[in-house]
Structures are given as structure tokens and as C-alpha cells.
Amino acid sequence: MAKKAKNTEVMVRPKQNPGVYLKRYWQLYLLLLVPLLYLIIFKYSPMYYVTIAFKKYSIVQSVVDMPWAKNGGFEYFIKAFKDKDFLYALRNTITLNMLDIIIGFPIPIIFALLLNELRLKFFKKSVQTIAYMPHFLSWVIIYGIALQLFTKNGLVNLVIQNLGGEPIKFLDDKTNWVATYILLGIWQSFGWNSIIYLAAISGISPELYEAASVDGAGRFQKMWHITLPGIRPTIVVLLILALGNVLGSGFDRPFALQNNAVMENAEVISTYVYKNGIKSLQFSLTTAVGLFQSIVNVIFLLLANWFSRKMGERGIV
Amino acid sequence: MKKRVLSMTLAGVMVFSMAACGDNGGEKPADATPTPTPPAVVDQNTFEGDGSEIEGGSSEEITDGKFAETRKITVEIYDRGNDGGTDPTNNMYTDYIKKGMLEDHNVEVEFVAVPRWTEVDEINNLLAANNAPDICLTYSYPTIQTYADMGGVMDLQSLVVDNKNDLPHLWDWLGTTNMYWDKSVKDGTLWAIEGKRANNNRIVTYVRQDWLDKLGLKEPTTREEFHDMLLAFKDNANTLLGADAAKMVPFSCSVDVGWRAALLIESMMDPNITDKEFYVNGFDDRKLTQNGTKEAIRILNSWYNEGLMWDEFILHDGDTAEDDMMKVGYVGAFMHNWDYPFRGGEDSINANLKRMVGDDAKFVAVDCFEASNGEYIKYTDSTAGDRKIFFPITNDEPLASLLYLDWISDPEHIEYLQIGEKGVTHDVLPDGAYTFMTTTGDAIMNSGQNIDMTITCNGLRLSTEELTLASTYNNYPPCDPADVKKANEVANSGKRPAKNSKITTIEAEAGVGDKLSAKRNEMYDKCMSCKPEEFDALWDELMADYLSAGGQDIIDERTEAWEALYGDAVTLE
Numbered sequence: 001m002a003k004k005a006k007n008t009e010v011m012v013r014p015k016q017n018p019g020v021y022l023k024r025y026w027q028l029y030l031l032l033l034v035p036l037l038y039l040i041i042f043k044y045s046p047m048y049y050v051t052i053a054f055k056k057y058s059i060v061q062s063v064v065d066m067p068w069a070k071n072g073g074f075e076y077f078i079k080a081f082k083d084k085d086f087l088y089a090l091r092n093t094i095t096l097n098m099l100d101i102i103i104g105f106p107i108p109i110i111f112a113l114l115l116n117e118l119r120l121k122f123f124k125k126s127v128q129t130i131a132y133m134p135h136f137l138s139w140v141i142i143y144g145i146a147l148q149l150f151t152k153n154g155l156v157n158l159v160i161q162n163l164g165g166e167p168i169k170f171l172d173d174k175t176n177w178v179a180t181y182i183l184l185g186i187w188q189s190f191g192w193n194s195i196i197y198l199a200a201i202s203g204i205s206p207e208l209y210e211a212a213s214v215d216g217a218g219r220f221q222k223m224w225h226i227t228l229p230g231i232r233p234t235i236v237v238l239l240i241l242a243l244g245n246v247l248g249s250g251f252d253r254p255f256a257l258q259n260n261a262v263m264e265n266a267e268v269i270s271t272y273v274y275k276n277g278i279k280s281l282q283f284s285l286t287t288a289v290g291l292f293q294s295i296v297n298v299i300f301l302l303l304a305n306w307f308s309r310k311m312g313e314r315g316i317v
Numbered sequence: 318m319k320k321r322v323l324s325m326t327l328a329g330v331m332v333f334s335m336a337a338c339g340d341n342g343g344e345k346p347a348d349a350t351p352t353p354t355p356p357a358v359v360d361q362n363t364f365e366g367d368g369s370e371i372e373g374g375s376s377e378e379i380t381d382g383k384f385a386e387t388r389k390i391t392v393e394i395y396d397r398g399n400d401g402g403t404d405p406t407n408n409m410y411t412d413y414i415k416k417g418m419l420e421d422h423n424v425e426v427e428f429v430a431v432p433r434w435t436e437v438d439e440i441n442n443l444l445a446a447n448n449a450p451d452i453c454l455t456y457s458y459p460t461i462q463t464y465a466d467m468g469g470v471m472d473l474q475s476l477v478v479d480n481k482n483d484l485p486h487l488w489d490w491l492g493t494t495n496m497y498w499d500k501s502v503k504d505g506t507l508w509a510i511e512g513k514r515a516n517n518n519r520i521v522t523y524v525r526q527d528w529l530d531k532l533g534l535k536e537p538t539t540r541e542e543f544h545d546m547l548l549a550f551k552d553n554a555n556t557l558l559g560a561d562a563a564k565m566v567p568f569s570c571s572v573d574v575g576w577r578a579a580l581l582i583e584s585m586m587d588p589n590i591t592d593k594e595f596y597v598n599g600f601d602d603r604k605l606t607q608n609g610t611k612e613a614i615r616i617l618n619s620w621y622n623e624g625l626m627w628d629e630f631i632l633h634d635g636d637t638a639e640d641d642m643m644k645v646g647y648v649g650a651f652m653h654n655w656d657y658p659f660r661g662g663e664d665s666i667n668a669n670l671k672r673m674v675g676d677d678a679k680f681v682a683v684d685c686f687e688a689s690n691g692e693y694i695k696y697t698d699s700t701a702g703d704r705k706i707f708f709p710i711t712n713d714e715p716l717a718s719l720l721y722l723d724w725i726s727d728p729e730h731i732e733y734l735q736i737g738e739k740g741v742t743h744d745v746l747p748d749g750a751y752t753f754m755t756t757t758g759d760a761i762m763n764s765g766q767n768i769d770m771t772i773t774c775n776g777l778r779l780s781t782e783e784l785t786l787a788s789t790y791n792n793y794p795p796c797d798p799a800d801v802k803k804a805n806e807v808a809n810s811g812k813r814p815a816k817n818s819k820i821t822t823i824e825a826e827a828g829v830g831d832k833l834s835a836k837r838n839e840m841y842d843k844c845m846s847c848k849p850e851e852f853d854a855l856w857d858e859l860m861a862d863y864l865s866a867g868g869q870d871i872i873d874e875r876t877e878a879w880e881a882l883y884g885d886a887v888t889l890e
Contacts, residue, residue, distance in 0.1 A: 058467065084862070085832075151629055153564075172631050260572055260842040261631045279831045281441075 053077070053288035069284060076288035086289070089272035090247075092265055096254070097246045099182050105242060107190045109235060112197035113223055128198075131191025139256035142184060146171065146257070150180065172261040181257055181266070196238065197231055204230035236313045244301030247293050269293055364497050364819060368488035373481020376716055382422055382483065388717040389425040391450040393440070395769040396430035402763040405430045409759045410734055410770055418724055424717045433769075444469055444709055451712040452721060454704050454772050458499065458509065459830075461707050462822055465508040471708040474500065474507040476715055484719055486726040490773060494817070498701040502819045502882060510722070511701035515776030515785070518655040518808035519697045520579045523680035525649050528557055530677070537685040540584065540616075543650070547625045550649040558647065566627040566642060567649040568620060572634045574841035575603025577652055578617055583696050584686035585609030585616075591887035596818045597875045600826060605837045606868065611856055617845045618852050631842050644669035646678060655682075655808040659793035659801055662755075667796045679797070682804035693811040702815065703775050726773045728780060735766040735777060736788075750787030751779070752794065816889045820878045825870035836863050 022029055048063065054073035055066040069075035080086045111131065118124040134142070149156050150170035157167040170180045208226050217225065251270040258266035269289060277286025308314075378384065396405045403409075406428035418424045429450040431439045437457045443449040444464055455461065464470045477496060481488060488496065491513055498511040524546065529536065532553055537543040547567040554562035570577045586609040598606040620626055633639060642648050643658075643666045658666040658680040670678040684693050708718055724730060736743045736751050741760045743751045756762070768775050777792070779785040789805065790798035840859040847855050864872075883889075 083866075085866070147632060151632060172629070259631050259634060260839040261846070263839055275835055276832050280828045282828045 050287060050291055052284055053291045055284060057282075057284040057287075076285045077292065079285060080289050080292070083276075085267065085276070086269075086272060088264060089267045089269045093247055093249055093268040093270075095265075096178070096181065096268060097249060099178070100185055101239075101242050101246070103182055104186045104190070105239065107186055108193035109197055109231075111190055112194040112201060112231075113227060115194065115198065116201050116227065117219065117223070128191070128194075131194070133191070134188045135192035137188065139188075139250075139252040142188060143256040146180065146184060171257075172259060174262050174265045177257075177262040178265055181254075184257070185253060193238075197234060200231040200234040201227055233314060236308050240301065240304040240308060243304040244297055246300050247296045364493065364500065364817065366493040368492045368496065371478065371481065371488075371493060373478045373488075375482035376480050378716055379422070379483065379720075382720070384423045384717065387419075387423050387425055388714050389427065390452065390712075390714050390717050390721060391427045391429050392452045392721065393431050393450040393454055394428045395433040395436065395764065397433045397763050397769070399763060401761065403759055403761050405763050405769070408761075408763075410737075410762070410767055413733065414725070414730075414770065417730065418721060421724060422717065422720045424714075424720060426721065447709075447711050449709040449711060451708060451714055451718050452706060452772075453709060454512070454706045456704055458705055458821075459827065461509050461705060464709070465506070469710050470508050471710055471712055471715060472506045472508065473510060473708065474505055476719060477507070477510070480716060480719055483716075484723040486728070487719070487723040487773065490726040490728075494699070495701045498699075498817055499705065499821060500819075501821055509705040509707040510773075512704040512706060512773045512775055513700045514698060514703045515774055515778040516789070517697045517700060517812075517814060518805065519695060520576070520652055521655040521657075521682045521804050521808050522580055522652045522685060523650060523658055523804075524683050525646075526679050526681040527675065527677045528649055531557060536681075536683045538683075540581070540686055543683075543685045544620065544625075547620065547649065548623070551623075551625060561647065564642075564647045565649070566647055567625045569627050569630075569639055569642065569648045569651045570617070570845070571630055571639055572838055572842050573603075574614070574617070574845055575601075575605065575837065578613070579603070580652055580686040580695070581616065582607075582610055582613040583694065584688050585613040586688070588688040588690045588692055588694060592816060592818075592889045593879055593883070593887040596820075596879060597872055599815075599818075600823070600871050600875065601833065601837060601868075603834075603837055603841070605840070605863070606860075606872065614841065614844050614856070615852055618847065618849060621845055622849055626845075628846070631846065640666065643680075644673065646670055646674040651680075655804055656793065656801065659796040659804075662794065665793065665796060667800070671795075679800065681800055682807040684807045684810060695808065695810070695812050697812050697814050699815045699817065701817070704772060706772055722773060725771060728778070731771050731774050732779055734770050735779070737762065737767075746787075746791060748787060749784060750791050751784075752788070752791040818879070818889065820875070820882060823871060823874050823878060825867065825874045829867040829871075833863065833867055836866055 052063060052066070053076060054069055055063065056069050056075075058066055071078055115124060115128060118127070137145075148154055151157065152167050152169075156170070161167055168176065170176050204227065208230075209222055212222050212226060247269065249268045249270050251274065254266060254268045255271050255274070258271065273286050273289050276282060277289065394405050394411075405411075411426075411428055415426045418426045429443075431443070436455055437460055440449065440453055440455050441460065444453075461470060477484065477487075491510065495511040495513050497507065499509045500507045522543075524537070528534075528550060529546070532549055534546055534549060535542075537546045550557065550567040551565065554565045558565050575582065582604050586604065586607050590608065594608070598604070598608075604610055617626070621628075627639070627642075630639070639648075643651065654660075660666075662668070667679045670680070686693065688694050706722065708715055712718055736753075737756070737760055739745060741754070742756050742762070743753050746752055763769060766777050771778075777785050777789055779788060786802075786805070790801045793801050836859075840856075840863060843859065844852060844856050
């Protein structure tokens with residue numbers, strides 16, 4: 001049978017018993033085993049420990065032996081949702097991430113489009129490099145810079161005062177802090193995030209632009225009718241990923257920027273988990289919150305994906 | 318985006334790896350059941366004293382203090398990871414201990430380094446892995462209690478009594494007070510011995526001597542005078558600071574208001590407060606729920622709104638901005654650890670002031686926060702409540718470990734470890750006091766006076782008290798010993814050391830400590846810096862939040878525990 005299959009293989013690829021491939025290419029499958037093992041050992045088997053969320057954590061017991069938590073295992077979920085601070089953190093996480101998406105998501109796209117229009121190569125490269133740079137700064141350093149710029153005696157407020165204005169509390173006022181947080185985030189990441197769009201733009205066939213020129217299209221029209229549609233799949237994929245992370249958040253950005261005056265708006269889930277869970281050795285609570293966060297993220301991801309398929313785009317899952 | 322995914326993954330890995338550590342410890346040793354408890358009736362009279370009131374025995378395992386065969390123990394030592402320090406497990410001083418223990422008791426000692434700043438996490442991991450040193454120490458009693466509840470800690474009660482005669486230095490130095498500080502009133506178990514604070518000075522108020530002189534002011538002796546002084550500083554900012562006048566901070570405070578204004582807060586507390594009330598609210602060492610705190614913060618709030626305080630303190634949590642302002646001379650007064658302006662040698666605040674501002678510029682200690690009865694009370698810690706020493710259940714050499722504690726409590730050994738060798742680490746002044754030198758190489762002490770090694774003694778303790786004091790004053794070159802002396806005297810006047818309530822575990826306190834501390838700081842910060850007319854509403858709102866986040870549960874459980882033990886009595890004997 002194997003012989004027969006071999007003869008017809010070149011012409012039409014028939015349905016084959018998977019065992020045949022396994023037998024023929026076993027060396028390759030063996031190689032595949034290594035990354036597979038890696039995934040199983042480091043990514044999948046640790047997932048079992050997520051059951052800590054439903055158990056009363058004990059550092060000397062194995063996770064199998066730990067007793068189940070009260071209320072059918074949901075003790076820590078109930079505890080989290082009864083905690084006002086957690087609800088604040090949940091609200092802030094969603095607000096800050098949504099603002100990040102609404103304000104921050106289009107900026108790298110616009111930046112990439114603008115950069116693409118530049119003709120002077122040297123200038124383009126310089127702008128690009130300078131825009132990437134903040135991405136490599138840690139948030140602690142960015143906070144240091146922010147202190148130099150935005151405090152009462154900081155550069156920005158000195159300029160405002162010299163122009164006859166009142167100093168603005170950029171960092172220790174609840175509302176202003178949110179704006180500062182979002183703007184610093186955009187400043188730090190827009191250059192870096194534009195790379196992927198630039199790559200997508202360079203993949204658009206030049207013939208389209210030439211054809212458009214022949215038809216008399218101007219720069220703006222080319223941008224609107226060729227470049228943007230050309231990178232639309234990329235935009236959608238990145239948007240899905242961004243929405244899939246609406247309940248997630250980095251730790252260092254909020255942690256470095258927050259202070260006691262703005263905590264109602266600045267505490268997010270990751271910093272909440274750090275302060276209430278890890279620092280206080282409440283691992284069950286931490287795991288419960290983490291699990292909740294992951295589940296909501298997956299739901300968001302799937303929803304966004306479903307939505308994009310409905311709109312006629314390719315999804316990622 | 319990728320960064321977020323990565324950080325999420327990392328966070329996940331961290332949680333899981335911690336969990337995995339728990340897994341390793343899952344298989345308990347066969348003997349992990351708690352050691353049998355002594356008779357349930359506990360003699361309550363033996364909780365305090367110098368140790369002579371307890372009759373003990375001695376072990377037959379040793380003759381002349383020595384084991385017949387060499388025993389081996391491991392001992393925890395903090396690793397501070399300081400620049401240019403020595404290997405904490407192997408240096409001139411560890412050699413001294415190893416040699417001494419082998420000669421005196423035929424016990425071989427091996428040190429196990431544990432990072433000082435993550436000691437609780439680290440000791441947790443070691444205990445969970447059944448890999449902890451035979452002698453462990455930590456600042457966190459809840460950690461010990463947690464393991465004791467799981468059967469992972471040795472009960473020391475009968476050990477220290479049965480071998481008492483072999484442990485003269487230990488009992489002598491710690492006394493019953495420290496030996497039995499953690500003894501359970503319920504079942505007599507003793508999970509840990511408390512190392513002793515040789516010095517329990519706490520907080521002192523400092524003001525700029527040269528500013529007082531320039532303005533012809535006297536040292537403030539009351540809160541009112543202190544306030545007037547701050548106003549005078551502010552009004553004369555141009556005279557005092559010239560072009561930098563706008564940068565003046567008459568009274569400086571950090572985000573940790575409860576510590577940095579402690580003397581003011583505590584002076585508003587009822588000086589006749591009962592032991593019961595003090596204990597019930599004592600879970601917060603920044604006195605948030607004590608009876609005078611609200612009014613104290615109201616005073617701070619009014620000072621803040623008069624422009625007497627640093628208006629951007631809230632942005633500088635954990636950086637050196639405030640210290641820098643003190644060093645360049647913008648700050649007029651502050652409260653802090655009793656020796657704060659002298660700490661750090663050439664980089665100390667006073668040394669910097671002298672260099673940058675002028676020879677006469679310095680902070681000096683003043684005593685100006687009087688309680689309602691006119692006393693200048695300093696609520697301090699007791700000699701206990703500092704580091705706790707315990708033996709994990711995996712310790713196979715409890716007697717040898719106790720002999721180690723005894724050896725390390727011998728005054729002669731403490732003195733050597735603290736002052737090192739003449740001409741290398743210290744010099745002797747004409748009056749006999751020691752003065753400490755900058756050391757290099759193997760003689761470097763990784764911790765001040767090697768307190769990490771003298772685990773039963775935290776702080777300088779020399780053969781006589783006079784010598785200890787004189788040497789303490791000379792311990793902060795290039796700062797003036799007279800200034801240190803004055804600070805020490807202020808710190809010691811009106812001391813009220815904490816008493817032992819003998820109540821060991823409050824379940825409501827488990828796992829909420831950090832959360833409540835964070836809330837308390839937030840509350841202090843906001844209430845201090847809000848508009849005066851918003852103060853009452855804000856205080857009440859935040860206090861309600863604090864209490865509902867766990868504060869009230871603790872207060873209730875503490876009240877119950879007190880009443881269960883002492884009935885209607887409100888004072889400790």
C-alpha cells in the first residue's frame with residue numbers, strides 16, 4: 001500500500017494514514033519532540049498549579065495535598081470580588097487599557113504612514129531611530145525623567161509659570177495623572193509599535209502606487225486607498241491582540257508611576273496582586289485573580305476575533 | 318504588546334515557580350509532627366525576669382561543655398551584598414566563631430548565607446525544602462508561627478530549661494524576658510527565642526542649630542515653640558537661604574508620616590492609656606487607630622497648609638530626594654531614627670552640611686513634643702521584638718545549636734565580634750572608649766558592629782555600660798560625639814518600653830499586614846495634604862475603608878484575645 005501511495009503522490013496528494021508519515025519522516029518528528037517536550041514541561045504541566053486558586057495554599061504541602069478552599073473552592077474569588085480595592089483595580093485596569101487603545105493605538109499607524117511619505121532617507125532613518133529610543137528605557141527611568149519635567153519646579157511647570165500660568169499638578173492630581181500616564185505610555189511605545197506597520201507597508205506592491213499615479217491619484221489618495229487597505233490585516237491582528245489584553249497590564253509602568261495621592265486611579269490588577277497577594281504571601285488569592293484575569297482576556301480575544309471575521313477579515317485563532 | 322505578554326508570562330512563571338517550591342516540600346519528613354507539648358498548666362509567673370528564677374538542668378551528653386565526638390551544625394547568616402564586603406560565610410569573624418566553637422564545645426559550624434532584604438522569602442523556601450539551617454533567624458514571627466502550626470519548628474521550651482546550666486551566658490544575657498517572650502500562655506510551647514536589642518532608642522526630633530543661632534531663637538521645648546520656630550524659618554527664608562529661599566522646607570516629612578511625625582502623633586495620645594487599649598490598637602506600629610492620632614494629623618495638616626512642609630513629598634517614595642534636601646541645607650527640622658543625621662560617615666547629613674553649608678551648620682536633637690500631662694514620652698520597643706531565633710524540625714543537633722547560642726552570647730565573644738582588633742578596626746581613646754576605623758579586606762564588617770553575627774544581640778554591647786555609651790558617641794566620625802550624646806539622651810528621656818501581652822497569634826492579622834500598611838500610609842499622606850475644610854470628611858471616609866479592609870477584624874480579635882486572657886483587667890503587671 002505504501003508503494004502505491006508513493007506512485008500517486010506526485011500527482012494528487014491522497015488522504016494518508018498519519019502513521020505512514022510518521023514512519024517515513026520519523027527523524028523529523030523526533031526533532032519536533034524536543035520543542036514539544038519544552039512546551040509540555042514548561043508551559044502545560046505548570047498549568048496544573050492553577051488549581052491553587054481553588055485551594056487553601058500551604059507552602060509545605062504539594063498542590064495535590066492542599067485542602068480545598070471554602071465555598072466549593074471559590075473562597076478566594078468571592079474574597080477578591082468583595083474587596084473594594086480589587087474592584088477599583090479592575091475598573092482602573094479596564095479604563096487605563098481602553099484609553100491606551102483608543103488614544104494610543106492609532107498613533108503608531110499615523111506615524112508609520114507619515115514616515116512612509118518621507119523621501120529623504122537619512123532624515124527618515126534618524127526620525128525612526130529617535131522614535132524607537134524610549135522603548136528601551138525602563139519605567140523607573142521614565143518616572144525619573146517625569147519628575148524632572150512635571151513637578152512644581154520641573155521644566156514644564158517653569159515654562160508655564162514664566163508664561164504667566166499657574167503650575168499644573170501633573171503627577172499628584174488624580175485626573176491629570178491619568179493623562180500623564182497615557183501620554184508617557186504613548187511616548188514610550190509609539191515608535192517601536194510602528195515598526196510592524198512599516199514592515200507591512202513595505203510589503204505593498206509598488207505597481208499599485210504606479211497605477212494610481214497614472215490614474216492621477218494624489219499622495220493623500222494613495223495613502224487612503226492603497227497604503228491603509230494594504231496594512232488593514234496587520235491593524236486588525238494587532239487590535240485583536242490589544243483587545244485580548246484589556247485586562248492584563250504590565251507591572252512596571254503603573255507601579256513606577258503611581259503614588260499615594262492618585263492611588264484610586266492608579267492601582268491596577270497587577271499592582272494589586274503584587275501588594276495584596278505576593279507581598280502578603282496570599283498565593284491562593286493571587287492565583288485566583290490571575291486566573292480570572294486570564295479567562296476574561298481569552299473571552300475578549302475570542303470576541304474580537306469573532307467580530308473581525310464577521311467584518312470579513314482574517315482572524316488569528 | 319509583546320512586552321505585556323512577556324511580563325504576564327514572567328509573572329505567571331514566578332507564581333508557578335513559587336508553587337513548585339511548595340511542591341518540593343510536599344513530602345514531609347517522618348518526624349514532622351509537632352513535638353509533644355509540656356503540661357497544659359503554665360506557670361504565668363515565669364515570663365519576665367533575669368533568668369535566675371528558673372531552675373534548670375544540664376545535659377549528660379557533654380563534659381566540660383564539650384561533646385565527645387565532633388558535632389556539626391549550620392547557622393543562618395544574613396548576606397547584605399554590600400559593595401566591597403567580605404564573603405559573609407567565610408571571613409575573619411566567622412573564622413573566630415568556628416575556631417572558638419570547635420575548641421570550646423567540639424562543634425563544627427558552617428554558615429549559610431541568606432539575603433538580608435528578602436530574608437523572609439528565602440527562609441520560607443529553605444524551610445519548605447526541608448533545607449533550612451539548624452539555627453534560623455528572622456524578623457518575622459508570623460513566618461515562624463506558620464511553620465510551627467504545620468509542625469515544622471522545634472519546641473524549645475524543655476530544651477532551654479533542661480540544659481539551662483550549660484547555657485549560662487544565654488540565660489544571663491537574654492533573661493527570662495527575652496527567652497520567654499514568645500512562650501505560649503495556652504500550652505507553654507516556645508517556638509522562638511528573642512534576640513536582645515542592646516539599644517532600643519527610637520525617634521528624635523532634629524532642628525538646624527545654625528538657623529536657630531542666626532535668628533536668635535532658643536531650642537523649642539514645646540510643640541507651640543516648635544511651630545513658632547517653623548514659622549520663623551519660613552518668614553526668614555531669604556536670610557537663611559538667599560537665592561534658594563523658595564526651596565526651603567521648614568519641617569520635612571516623607572510618605573511614611575506615621576514614622577516621620579511619630580513624636581507629634583504619640584504626644585497627642587492619652588498618656589494614661591491603658592495597656593489593653595494600647596495593645597488592642599498596637600497592631601499598627603504607626604499608631605493609626607490610637608486615640609489622639611486624628612488630632613495630631615490635623616495639626617500636621619494645618620502646618621502643611623501654612624506652607625511649612627514639603628508639598629511634593631508624595632511623589633518621592635523610596636528615593637533620596639528628601640535626604641538630598643537635608644544634605645544641601647534646605648530643611649529646617651525633621652523627625653527620624655535617633656542617629657539619622659550621623660549615619661553614613663562622610664556621607665552623613667551632618668557631614669554634608671558641614672562641607673556644603675558651613676562649619677556651624679548641623680542638625681541637633683531637641684525634645685519638644687509634650688503629652689497632655691507635660692511628659693515627653695518616647696514609646697519604644699522592649700528589648701525583645703527584634704530578631705527571633707528558632708530551630709527547624711530538621712535540626713538534628715539541638716543541644717549543639719543551643720551551645721552555639723550560648724557561645725555567641727558570651728560578653729567576651731560579643732565584644733570581639735563588635736569591635737574587632739585594635740589598630741585594624743578600632744582604636745582606643747584616652748578615656749578608654751573605642752573609636753571605629755575605616756577597614757579594608759578581611760576585617761570589613763558586613764553589618765555595623767557585626768550585628769548579623771551576634772544574633773542574640775543587636776546593638777553595641779561592651780563590657781561596661783559606660784564604655785558602651787562612650788563608644789557609641791564615638792561611633793559616627795566625623796560627626797561631633799557631643800551631638801550624638803545629646804541625641805542619645807533625648808531618645809532615652811521618658812522612655813516607655815513596650816510590654817509583653819503574651820498573646821501570640823491573631824488570625825485576622827495574617828496576610829493583611831502589607832495591605833493595611835499601604836492603606837495607612839495613603840491615609841496619612843492624603844489627610845496631611847488635603848485642604849483643612851476637607852480634613853474631617855476625608856479622615857472618616859479613609860478610616861472607614863481601613864477598618865473594613867481588615868482593621869476592625871484585628872481590633873475585635875485582639876479585644877477578644879485580651880479578655881480571654883485577662884478578663885476585665887486593663888493593665889499588665
